[in-house]
Amino acid sequence: MHAYRTHTCGELRAGDVGMPARLSGWVHRKRDHGNLLFVDLRDNYGLTQCVIAAGSAHFKTVESLRLETVVTVSGQVVARAPSAINPKLATGEIEIAVDEITVLSTAEPPPLQVNSEADFPEETRLRYRFLDLRREPLHQHILLRSRVIASIRRRMIAAGFTEFQTPILTSSSPEGARDYLVPSRLHPGKFYALPQAPQQFKQLLMVAGFDRYFQIAPCFRDEDGRADRSPGEFYQLDLEMSFVTQEDVFAALEPIMHGVFAEFRPEAAVTPAPFPRIPYDEALAKYGTDKPDLRNPLVIDDATEIFRGAGFAVFAAAIEQGALVRALRAPGAAAQPRSFFDKLNQWARDEGAPGLGYVTLAEGGARGPIAKFLDAPRLARLRQATGATDGDAVFFVADKRAAADKLAGKARVKLGEELGRVETNAFRFCWITDFPMYERDEETGKIDFSHNPFSMPQGGLEALETRDPLTIKAYQYDIVCNGVELSSGAIRNHRPDIMYKAFGIAGYSREHVEAHFGGMLNAFKYGAPPHGGSAPGIDRIVMLIAGVSNIREVIAFPMNQQAQDLMMGAPAPVPPERLRELHIRVVLPEGDRMVDSKTGNDRR
RNA sequence: GGGCUCGUGGUGCAGCCUGGUUAGCACACUGGACUGUCAAUCCAGAGGUCGCGGGUUCAAGUCCCGUCGAGCCCGCCA
Numbered sequence: 001m002h003a004y005r006t007h008t009c010g011e012l013r014a015g016d017v018g019m020p021a022r023l024s025g026w027v028h029r030k031r032d033h034g035n036l037l038f039v040d041l042r043d044n045y046g047l048t049q050c051v052i053a054a055g056s057a058h059f060k061t062v063e064s065l066r067l068e069t070v071v072t073v074s075g076q077v078v079a080r081a082p083s084a085i086n087p088k089l090a091t092g093e094i095e096i097a098v099d100e101i102t103v104l105s106t107a108e109p110p111p112l113q114v115n116s117e118a119d120f121p122e123e124t125r126l127r128y129r130f131l132d133l134r135r136e137p138l139h140q141h142i143l144l145r146s147r148v149i150a151s152i153r154r155r156m157i158a159a160g161f162t163e164f165q166t167p168i169l170t171s172s173s174p175e176g177a178r179d180y181l182v183p184s185r186l187h188p189g190k191f192y193a194l195p196q197a198p199q200q201f202k203q204l205l206m207v208a209g210f211d212r213y214f215q216i217a218p219c220f221r222d223e224d225g226r227a228d229r230s231p232g233e234f235y236q237l238d239l240e241m242s243f244v245t246q247e248d249v250f251a252a253l254e255p256i257m258h259g260v261f262a263e264f265r266p267e268a269a270v271t272p273a274p275f276p277r278i279p280y281d282e283a284l285a286k287y288g289t290d291k292p293d294l295r296n297p298l299v300i301d302d303a304t305e306i307f308r309g310a311g312f313a314v315f316a317a318a319i320e321q322g323a324l325v326r327a328l329r330a331p332g333a334a335a336q337p338r339s340f341f342d343k344l345n346q347w348a349r350d351e352g353a354p355g356l357g358y359v360t361l362a363e364g365g366a367r368g369p370i371a372k373f374l375d376a377p378r379l380a381r382l383r384q385a386t387g388a389t390d391g392d393a394v395f396f397v398a399d400k401r402a403a404a405d406k407l408a409g410k411a412r413v414k415l416g417e418e419l420g421r422v423e424t425n426a427f428r429f430c431w432i433t434d435f436p437m438y439e440r441d442e443e444t445g446k447i448d449f450s451h452n453p454f455s456m457p458q459g460g461l462e463a464l465e466t467r468d469p470l471t472i473k474a475y476q477y478d479i480v481c482n483g484v485e486l487s488s489g490a491i492r493n494h495r496p497d498i499m500y501k502a503f504g505i506a507g508y509s510r511e512h513v514e515a516h517f518g519g520m521l522n523a524f525k526y527g528a529p530p531h532g533g534s535a536p537g538i539d540r541i542v543m544l545i546a547g548v549s550n551i552r553e554v555i556a557f558p559m560n561q562q563a564q565d566l567m568m569g570a571p572a573p574v575p576p577e578r579l580r581e582l583h584i585r586v587v588l589p590e591g592d593r594m595v596d597s598k599t600g601n602d603r604r
Numbered sequence: 605g606g607g608c609u610c611g612u613g614g615u616g617c618a619g620c621c622u623g624g625u626u627a628g629c630a631c632a633c634u635g636g637a638c639u640g641u642c643a644a645u646c647c648a649g650a651g652g653u654c655g656c657g658g659g660u661u662c663a664a665g666u667c668c669c670g671u672c673g674a675g676c677c678c679g680c681c682a
Contacts, residue, residue: 116615561675
């Protein structure tokens with residue numbers, strides 16, 4: 001018999017009754033009846049009830065076992081009496097009659113209870129991550145993550161992609177985030193950067209003629225965390241293809257995304273390919289965001305002209321100042337009580353807006369505080385513009401374009417939820433296309449890239465030479481699911497001449513481009529295929545599939561929001577000799593001090 | 605860097621608004637009882653710098669100020 005186990009804790013069934021068996025695992029729970037003792041033994045695969053009676057030589061041992069002790073039990077598989085069958089357990093028809101028990105590893109009382117569904121503080125969960133990972137929800141999420149990645153990998157290979165590895169120690173890349181830096185021992189004063197994404201390497205692999213690249217790629221960005229953004233590192237399904245148009249990239253990725261979501265959430269509705277394509281400008285106008293949640297059926301319409309010259313002084317004045325009026329049809333909301341509208345108005349004020357105008361439609365007319373400013377022709381145009389009919393309400397936001405879009409977008413989300421119109425158990429994908437190539441920095445007034453500077457401008461060199469840069473679109477696209485930005489991607493600029501020009505418009509000299517992106521630029525001078533790709537975030541995909549709202553629920557060993565690993569104690573100081581070796585001298589900020597994070601006491 | 609919320613035995617919460625006996629409940633822990641439970645049950649016990657510092661007060665877990673920590677958000681993240 002094997003030293004540790006003949007079966008796993010999730011394996012034995014009624015058909016195994018009468019067999020000898022040996023199981024190893026953790027003591028999940030005990031039920032002590034004095035002369036009869038039940039132990040639920042747990043491993044990765046499940047739970048098996050083990051039973052021992054007072055006559056046994058091992059009874060005292062088992063009775064004294066603490067929860068989470070690791071043991072090996074041997075005995076006979078026995079059938080449970082019909083009344084004692086536990087239908088909640090896969091192994092519920094049997095139990096192990098324990099003859100022998102060996103303690104493999106004792107356990108102190110754990111700081112978080114593995115067998116409990118109780119909430120524990122995030123700090124404790126992170127510090128004792130190995131215990132939290134034993135618990136059912138997190139354990140299952142991590143297994144799900146593995147299966148999702150395996151499925152993605154299988155689908156990518158089946159679609160003709162080749163998997164690569166690219167360097168972790170590299171130089172700074174063109175993404176806009178802060179780099180993690182690694183000092184060089186051999187080159188004093190110089191630093192490696194951890195890749196924010198393998199962007200340049202995958203493009204170089206295209207130049208090298210590999211045609212279709214993918215990687216489950218670690219990406220490192222030194223930016224602050226959010227519930228859906230792990231500080232430090234995250235994973236992307238990074239892919240790149242040669243000799244492709246934007247539509248080719250979409251056609252490659254759509255079946256993979258659809259397939260993975262449909263595979264792991266078979267009960268949910270998943271957008272079939274082709275996913276809707278929504279130009280960036282249209283997304284802002286209709287949804288007030290570049291990452292619309294299409295489970296919400298509400299759309300924003302423009303009502304600027306309807307209010308221009310109307311008697312409502314607040315809007316009319318704003319329109320004269322260049323503001324837009326956005327209208328949001330709320331189907332069936334006319335029946336809502338006054339408090340509903342007051343509550344939304346208060347919500348808008350909390351969002352920093354003056355308020356939220358509205359009318360309700362009934363019997364061919366309109367009611368509400370500003371209804372009197374809309375005469376019959378204007379009302380008819382409003383009904384036409386929004387599709388609103390009797391029984392509906394229409395909400396209004398008036399502000400400069402960006403602010404109006406933003407508030408209308410938030411109101412769309414809020415109203416969709418309040419009215420219960422948001423689809424559940426569905427994954428609604430779309431592509432957001434035609435992102436602007438450039439934008440004007442609000443503070444400096446300077447023109448800069450609005451996204452990846454390596455994207456191909458639509459219209460190519462001619463557009464760069466002849467058009468107002470702010471009107472030029474890029475072959476740049478995002479994939480969005482349920483309001484979550486899963487990835488961005490682009491058809492790349494593979495032409496050095498267009499690249500120099502594109503960077504020139506953003507104020508970067510030829511020398512700057514060569515100094516920073518010389519490796520890739522040089523490669524493009526030796527025959528580069530047109531290419532493009534995308535990089536959906538793995539962690540967010542798993543989050544969506546698992547139905548959780550915090551990214552740490554799908555990462556085995558995440559850092560906290562302050563980018564600390566509480567279990568491993570990272571980041572940590574290093575001995576002076578290590579710093580000397582790296583030619584580093586630490587200059588702490590003024591007034592910095594050591595504080596004991598547990599007690600809050602200064603330790604100066 | 606900023607905003608909001610939170611911080612009470614190992615853990616989850618109550619107590620705070622309205623200051624006043626030994627800070628209460630549940631889970632875990634320790635001991636005892638119990639031969640069919642499966643969140644076993646019952647009895648008993650131990651366990652608390654109320655994050656930290658200062659202030660107001662006869663009296664502070666409770667009120668005030670500061671500070672530290674955590675989460676969420678803004679900034680940031682193409």
